[in-house]
Amino acid sequence: MSYANAQSKNVIWDWLTTVDHKKIGILYLAGGAFFFALGGLEAILMRIQLMFPEFTFVQAQTFNELLTMHGTTMIFLAAMPLLFGFMNFVIPLQIGARDVAFPFLNALGFWLFLFGGLLLNVSWFATGAPDAGWTAYVPLSSMSPGQGLDYYVLGLQVSGLGTLIAGINFLVTIINMRAPGMSMMRMPLFTWSSFVASMLILFAFPALTIGLLLLMLERLFGATYFAVDFGGNVIIWQHLFWIFGHPEVYILILPAFGIFSEVLATFSKKRLFGYSAMVFATLIIGFLGFMVWAHHMFTVGMGPVANAIFAVATMAIAVPTGIKIFNWLLTLWGGRIQFTTANLFALGFIPSFVMGGVTGVMLATSAANYQFHDTYFVVAHFHYVIIGGVVFGLFSGAFYWWPKMFGYRLNEMLGKWFFWLFLIGFHLTFFVQHFLGLIGMPRRVASYLGGQGLDEMNFISTIGAFLMTIAFILLLVNIFTSTKNRENVADPWDGRTLEWTTPTPVPEYNFAQTPLVRELDPFWHEKYEGDGKMKAAEPLGDIHMPNGTILPIIMAAGLTVASFGFIYHIHPLTISGLAITFGAMFVRSVKEDHGHHIPVEEIKRDLGGGKNG
């Protein structure tokens, strides 16, 4: 056991080798924000193309690539990593842990996501991006010429592996690393919903892995799972994809629900209404998320009984979601509501998300779905739930946790401008798309004819997209100009949960002494029933922390090299890439690494001088 603190000399090396959950959370946020901007750029290019009938801003093929990459990037490379960023930073702090259960795997998960995402986007500069839609239905995807779809398959396989690792990591962390007194029913809702989302990841991602593997074998090695002439079945892909894909949208929305639960309770100055009902509803939503995948396939021809069963199951999800909505409303009821930017996003979320939910129930009506299927009505629905739910949640969480993560508060004035512009732009963009869909504009079309009643609404929609773009630029301006607001960052919002008990910046070990949890919302309890400080569950002592390591990045790079080998059929490259990965695994297995201890003197020094706020 060494006391040699393995801090490196070099900042960049420090970030490349980090296994600290807070740094990995920030890395996830940075990576996710990069891909979020990329996905937004793709979206705005598409909206410009659809601004006028028969416009020729981009080619039809480019449009297909844009829409595929927009969906893939936003779901896999923006929304999930951004949520993982918050989960990584916040969950260990909320449960009173010093780190996640598997710090090494945490770093590996991040690097796999980043390399997978970069691999996917290399396709723009190679032979063209994937062009079969983010759902990549066969045979369109299995027959697609060029290497675009190969990039899709391997990029998603690599980043999906990272996601699966991260999900398992959070499951084990939440089960095993809770502070004394932090029972399951005292956990903050964000931790609870992330826990359920991690369960969904554990059960859903294998289906995607298998689906992508079949598609890879089909495209690269001439298999015939989906080739009807050889007795294959194209519907298998749709089932496998949606068995993953439907839980995926709940993986996205549940942590966002958790963020709203934290934010609304904090800014109403009330404990969350119906905590146990919220937990129960989260679990039910998680379970039902698995049982409804075929509602994406009502028009495939599954037959009336199957359609009816899935229609009813889908409508049933409205019940636990409704429970959650009413609980949020009742949390606000009678509270002292503060209209901070974070809370504005949470308040804007409730009506926006309900509108998306209502169109969801409409789509679940399997008979009516024959009319809605593959029209802009569907596009409007899922943008309402994903932007009005997940993206609002991410922005809300960003404004809420920013002081704790980065040590400065974002400007509220700019933040409110950002919120209102984004809210108006979002509704302007997508509200009219419901009607575009109802009068028959299909999804995924690169252009449309004029004089069919589609012109004005498409133009309005594009104006809204511009507004959202301006709003996002305001957020970026806010991030870079607010760095001087450095006072009151330890507990800026009069927080209720354990993450606000730590000093800012949060020390490497999070808690000098593991806190003792005595109640739901433990920090609030100590503020109003105790003396305002957490009770310690252990004496002050040396703290054991893991060492940083460069191996995760090497493993991820090896898989990326192997992916290029697969895409271009260069077997030596494949073998060398896999050799790099397995070599790194071998090193990890045989090299003893016991971590290091932080001596008690250093902790006492931090406690003496490191407090601000």
Next chain:
Amino acid sequence: MSSHSDPSAPLQGGPTKSTERKLKRESRTQLVAFVLMIFMTSLAFVSIGSDAIPNGFAIPFILMLAGIQVVLQLYFFMHMNEKGTAWINIMIWSGMFVAALTVGALMFLLGIVKY
């Protein structure tokens, strides 16, 4: 987990009476379970080998036996019935539940007959 104990220290003394009794019970359980497994495996082989089961029911029958055997092995050999395995039980069973429902639904949906 605490840094006050030395995991490499040599063990001294023998097990207590109650531990001995527990170990005895444990080994008896293991032995009985092992015999049961042998019996079930042979049952599967014999039932197919001797045509005792009608052809249509043969595959479901051995799948059923396999399922029972997996569960028994999880509880007897993998110690899933002991203290501190609550989460393991929850995760394994919810995974099985979701998988069973999914596979069942897929068999129902991917068939030739449309319901």
